[in-house]
Amino acid sequence: MSERKDPDPIDFAAVRSQEAVKRALLVALAGNHSVVLIGPSGHGKSMLAHAATAIAPIHIDEITIAPNDPERMRRLHQYVQDDIHIEVPAVPYRELTSTRPGTDSGRIRKQVEAAIKWGAKHKDLTLSDGVLLLGKQAYDELGLSARAFTTCVRIARTIANLEQSERIGECHLAEAVQYRLLDRKY
Numbered sequence: 001m002s003e004r005k006d007p008d009p010i011d012f013a014a015v016r017s018q019e020a021v022k023r024a025l026l027v028a029l030a031g032n033h034s035v036v037l038i039g040p041s042g043h044g045k046s047m048l049a050h051a052a053t054a055i056a057p058i059h060i061d062e063i064t065i066a067p068n069d070p071e072r073m074r075r076l077h078q079y080v081q082d083d084i085h086i087e088v089p090a091v092p093y094r095e096l097t098s099t100r101p102g103t104d105s106g107r108i109r110k111q112v113e114a115a116i117k118w119g120a121k122h123k124d125l126t127l128s129d130g131v132l133l134l135g136k137q138a139y140d141e142l143g144l145s146a147r148a149f150t151t152c153v154r155i156a157r158t159i160a161n162l163e164q165s166e167r168i169g170e171c172h173l174a175e176a177v178q179y180r181l182l183d184r185k186y
Contacts, residue, residue, distance in 0.1 A: 009050075009051070009054040009105075010047050010050045010051045010054065011051060011104055011105045011106075012048075012051045012052075012102065012103055012104055012105045012108055013101055013102050013103065013104035013105070014047065014051070015044050015047045015048055015051065015102065016044075016091050016095055016096050016098070016102065017091045017092065017095035017096070017098075017102065018043075018044050018048060018088065018089075018091065018102075019102060019103060020086075021037070021044070021048055021086055021088050022048070022102070022103050022108070024084055024086045024179055025048060025051075025052045025108075026108050026111055026112065026162070027084065027155060027158050027159055027162065027175075027179065028052070028058055028060075028083070028084050029052060029055055029056050029058060029108070029112045030111065030112045030115035030116060030119070030158050030161060030162055031083075031115075031119070031154065031155065031157070031158030031161070032056075032058060033058070033082075033083035033084050033154070033155060033158065034058065034059040034060070034061075034081075034082040034083050034084070035052075035058065035059070035060045035061070035082055035083070035084045035085075035086065036060075036061040036062075036063060036080050036082040036084070036085050036086075036182075037049060037060065037061070037062050037063070037086060037088050038063045038065055038085065038086070038087050038088065038181065039064070039065070039087050039088035039089065040064060040065070040090070041064045043088045043089065043090055043091065044088055044091065045062040045064070045088050046062060048088065049062055051105055054105065055105060055108060055109050055112060056112065059082070061080070061082060080182055083151050083154070083155060083179075084155065084179040084180075085179065085180055085181035085182045085183075086179060086181055087181055111162060114162075114164070115158065115161040115162045115164075116161075118161050118164050119157070119158070119161035122160070122161060122165075122166055123157070124157075124166065124167065124168075125153055125154075125157055125168070126167070126168075127153070127168060127173075128167065128168075128169075130170050131156075131168055131169065131170050131172075131173050134170050134173055134174060135149065135152070135153070135173055138152070138173070138177045142177070142180070142183050143183075144180070144183055148180060148183050151180070152173060152176045152177055152180060153168070153173070153176070155175075155176035155179060156168045156172040156173040156175070156176040157172075159172040159175050159176060160172045
């Protein structure tokens with residue numbers, strides 16, 4: 001994988017907390033999925049996007065929006081075509097001032113490279129009965145479109161690749177569904 005040459009790269013470790021968002025970006029990088037980061041200004045969207053694109057060139061949209069603006073979120077859902085939608089929450093003060101190191105770019109880069117190598121040999125999208133049942137539940141309860149469901153399966157395959165799993169498991173699909181914020185809320 002070739003790295004984008006960035007004159008001033010940001011390491012993921014410089015972004016306090018936001019470990020769930022870093023995980024979503026890891027999945028995006030490993031599967032070349034597009035991402036939309038949603039949240040108020042000042043929560044780290046730009047830093048996270050900058051750190052991710054320093055590892056690999058993926059498409060990331062940043063949308064600054066108040067979390068309590070459901071009408072704008074509903075309208076946004078109609079237009080966003082990105083694979084992964086994730087909200088970037090406020091960083092709690094305790095996390096902001098913590099000296100505990102977070103996930104760094106070197107670790108994420110190694111995980112991405114291993115997942116891509118594994119995924120080159122493991123592309124099976126076959127779903128077990130248990131995964132199909134979970135998929136049906138998500139499809140019905142969230143009102144997923146056929147495209148959104150197919151995207152969830154592709155994301156689940158990427159998550160399985162990160163774990164070097166030959167088959168897509170229920171936990172992989174469940175995590176993938178969590179990355180479809182706009183489908184879940186609106």
